Amino acid sequence: MTDSVHNVGGDGASVKPSRFRRLLRFAKYGLAFAIIGIFLGNVFWRMSGSNRWELEFERNGVKVYSLKEPGAYNKQFKAVMRGKFTLNQLVAGLIMNSTSENCEKNIPQCMDVKVIQPWSDRTMTDTVLWKLEMPPPFSPRESLIRSHIVQDPKTRAVVIDVMAAPNSVPRNPGAIRMTHFQNRWRYTPVGKGEVEIEFFQDIDMGGMFPDFLLNLGGAEETYKFIHDQLPPLLDRDELRRAKFDFIVEAE
Numbered sequence: 001m002t003d004s005v006h007n008v009g010g011d012g013a014s015v016k017p018s019r020f021r022r023l024l025r026f027a028k029y030g031l032a033f034a035i036i037g038i039f040l041g042n043v044f045w046r047m048s049g050s051n052r053w054e055l056e057f058e059r060n061g062v063k064v065y066s067l068k069e070p071g072a073y074n075k076q077f078k079a080v081m082r083g084k085f086t087l088n089q090l091v092a093g094l095i096m097n098s099t100s101e102n103c104e105k106n107i108p109q110c111m112d113v114k115v116i117q118p119w120s121d122r123t124m125t126d127t128v129l130w131k132l133e134m135p136p137p138f139s140p141r142e143s144l145i146r147s148h149i150v151q152d153p154k155t156r157a158v159v160i161d162v163m164a165a166p167n168s169v170p171r172n173p174g175a176i177r178m179t180h181f182q183n184r185w186r187y188t189p190v191g192k193g194e195v196e197i198e199f200f201q202d203i204d205m206g207g208m209f210p211d212f213l214l215n216l217g218g219a220e221e222t223y224k225f226i227h228d229q230l231p232p233l234l235d236r237d238e239l240r241r242a243k244f245d246f247i248v249e250a251e
Contacts, residue, residue, distance in 0.1 A: 088249065093233055156250040
């Protein structure tokens, strides 16, 4: 009887490790398949894309588009709207808004702004360092950007290229310097005092920021910026009165 009880106990003890080993083996296989799936999904995503602007949505007079290039991970976004603005007013919104007061009052994520190279009529450029707050646990981002303005003498359309210039000044501790920042504004007069505004956005937040969040929320954030934030930024007397020798209003 003693031997019989001992054998039963031994068999029971051997069953538990066997089941544990099987579960451990399945967990390893599951993890391996998950890693392979994530890798293949990332590859397929990078390979995808029509390389054309596709309409995401139209809301309150604003059209928002996205573009996915094959080989690229992040989408690019574009917003188009019309408004009663002068070309000088729109240009002033870029040149005259790089101030601590504007940073504090009108840009929610802005922590600091420094003009590295003031606006120059000779080069038609300026260079500005913006420091932007990020949600926890992400570090603040520094956006060191150089803007260049050109106007077509025939159509009077104004194009402003806003490009990253990350190495123009030394980097600061406690913040991540964005190295990929290629935005563009196009202001095209369409008659009756209206201007069509096109805003192109192509950025990478850098660091450990999950870029898929930009792909998921980029269209909505682009809409909020051009519809909710831009008009208040431009609705100031000094911007409406601004006049520049290098900008000619449409007749």
